Amino acid sequence: xxxxxxxxxxxxxxxxxxxxxxxxxxxxxxxxxxxxxxxxxxxxxxxxxxxxxxxxxxxxxxxxxxxxxxxxxxxxxxxxxxxxxxxxxxxxxxxxxxxxxxxxxxxxxxxxxxxxxxxxxxxxxxxxxxxxxxxxxxxxxxxxxxxxxxxxxxxxxxxxxxxxxxxxxxxxxxxxxxxxxxxxxxxxxxxxxxxxxxxxxxxxxxxxxxxxxxxxxxxxxxxxxxxxxxxxxxxxxxxxxxxxxxxxxxxxxxxxxxxxxxxxxxxxxxxxxxxxxxxxx
Amino acid sequence: xxxxxxxxxxxxxxxxxxxxxxxxxxxxxxxxxxxxxxxxxxxxxxxxxxxxxxxxxxxxxxxxxxxxxxxxxxxxxxxxxxxxxxxxxxxxxxxxxxxxxxxxxxxxxxxxxxxxxxxxxxxxxxxxxxxxxxxxxxxxxxxxxxxxxxxxxxxxxxxxxxxxxxxxxxxxxxxxxxxxxxxxxxxxxxxxxxxxxxxxxxxxxxxxxxxxxxxxxxxxxxxxxxxxxxxxxxxxxxxxxxxxxxxxxxxxxxxxxxxxxxxxxxxxxxxxxxxxxxxxxxxxxxxxxxxxxxxxxxxxxxxxxxxxxxxxxxxxx
Numbered sequence: 001x002x003x004x005x006x007x008x009x010x011x012x013x014x015x016x017x018x019x020x021x022x023x024x025x026x027x028x029x030x031x032x033x034x035x036x037x038x039x040x041x042x043x044x045x046x047x048x049x050x051x052x053x054x055x056x057x058x059x060x061x062x063x064x065x066x067x068x069x070x071x072x073x074x075x076x077x078x079x080x081x082x083x084x085x086x087x088x089x090x091x092x093x094x095x096x097x098x099x100x101x102x103x104x105x106x107x108x109x110x111x112x113x114x115x116x117x118x119x120x121x122x123x124x125x126x127x128x129x130x131x132x133x134x135x136x137x138x139x140x141x142x143x144x145x146x147x148x149x150x151x152x153x154x155x156x157x158x159x160x161x162x163x164x165x166x167x168x169x170x171x172x173x174x175x176x177x178x179x180x181x182x183x184x185x186x187x188x189x190x191x192x193x194x195x196x197x198x199x200x201x202x203x204x205x206x207x208x209x210x211x212x213x214x215x216x217x218x219x220x221x222x223x224x225x226x227x228x229x230x231x232x233x234x235x236x237x238x239x240x241x242x243x244x245x246x247x248x249x250x251x252x253x254x255x256x257x258x259x260x261x262x263x264x265x266x267x268x269x270x271x272x273x274x275x276x277x278x279x280x281x
Numbered sequence: 282x283x284x285x286x287x288x289x290x291x292x293x294x295x296x297x298x299x300x301x302x303x304x305x306x307x308x309x310x311x312x313x314x315x316x317x318x319x320x321x322x323x324x325x326x327x328x329x330x331x332x333x334x335x336x337x338x339x340x341x342x343x344x345x346x347x348x349x350x351x352x353x354x355x356x357x358x359x360x361x362x363x364x365x366x367x368x369x370x371x372x373x374x375x376x377x378x379x380x381x382x383x384x385x386x387x388x389x390x391x392x393x394x395x396x397x398x399x400x401x402x403x404x405x406x407x408x409x410x411x412x413x414x415x416x417x418x419x420x421x422x423x424x425x426x427x428x429x430x431x432x433x434x435x436x437x438x439x440x441x442x443x444x445x446x447x448x449x450x451x452x453x454x455x456x457x458x459x460x461x462x463x464x465x466x467x468x469x470x471x472x473x474x475x476x477x478x479x480x481x482x483x484x485x486x487x488x489x490x491x492x493x494x495x496x497x498x499x500x501x502x503x504x505x506x507x508x509x510x511x512x513x514x515x516x517x518x519x520x521x522x523x524x525x526x527x528x529x530x531x532x533x534x535x536x537x538x539x540x541x542x543x544x545x546x547x548x549x550x551x552x553x554x555x556x557x558x559x560x561x562x563x564x565x566x567x568x569x570x571x572x573x574x575x576x577x578x579x580x581x582x583x584x585x586x587x588x589x590x591x592x593x594x595x596x597x598x
Binding site for chain 2 (some may be wrong): 027049128156
């Protein structure tokens, strides 16, 4: 009796494993195909029927992609925009998150609701007035304009995520520090900040990735080629190179790689932070 | 900053007249002030401006001259609501959202449940793949899927050609909008499944093992066990992810814009794309603004579901 049950269980597990691997293969295939196309010689890319294993590898497509005139200045723009957004949003987001997590004050609930609502407004819907506002301020075609706008769209998320991380730090630690003579700020700096560091890293990388990936706003705002970001570069690459899929996939890999690495580093924390709201039943 | 604050745990009741009590009461407001300021300047103002714009008639002329556009009242809305094409776009957007959300949540729920059944090394593989896909920028996803569905050398045409009786040689996926949208839905779902799966899987780990064990002893099996025991526990997470997905899919822009090379045909318009092209391709900024206002109002339906769920779970005390 129990023998059949375990055999059935084992068969069920093997079936589940097969299904899981099949799903992984299907999901991962576009990524594999991107890498494969980027790394194989042009003659093999247009081959019918397609070959699923490379016979030789080459970096010529990467070389071609990186030799496009604006590549390095676009990398620079992407990095400046990403870092600028993250630094400022962390600075002011941490303050607000601390207020929401540690104080009870009139209007706290309204503030949290506003943050949550704003998080849901799609940037594409507001692109017209933001464009008009920045053009009034003379900030179109300027990285500052982009940073300010990204900042505002990252802030709600930053506050929400950091709030969760701060709540995870026992308030007694701060109280103990204050009993020992620390000021409120001193307690924050010496006790909360070190414990919050992983949360800050996770939040900042997540924001960095969002800024790196954004497309519409920079497409509308930045008109000079050398100020545009990598996302614009990749898209214009597609138009200028037509059906040079080798170069296109190399460009796609170059754009995705930093994001992938950073994301792998922090996903566990971010997923936990995002899910925390969803899981508490 | 405050140097003389005596220690005071936040849970203790207020002591009126305590030195510094006034300043302390101001502290949280000082802390949220920069955020409030940034949000109201760069989000609040444009939001108001968007609504105003939809009651005006702004064209290229006013944009360049910097003059105030004429006030036209409800004219934009009237012409939009009487335009059959607008309703077609609304219907298409709704259908698109339902299909994308349905597919995403179906797949994600299935995979999240599957992840509980597999061996640890398979689970790690699945999680790794999910995170890698989650990290993919939309531009990259669009480029890769365009290559996969390429008319002449796309691997999808080749693979479908292997099916008995099917001939997909030289099939152009974007000539027919139904086929084109199939590809776009695939891109969207492929990109959305990781977030949904990881969140649902995290929720599933919170389901008490004893609960399911007890139900199994009582004879509950398979679907019944899921419907009556497992699902009610993860329902809050499920509702939240569904609402978020609906909000994101309803406002979708990038995937369509990029898959159609920045020039989507009218058959590919969804509300986001429609509003954008009205403004930036045809230069009818006010008409575009009115469509954006309508989109945001429709999105609020999803937002209300999401917020109600948060409130019910006591996340926003």
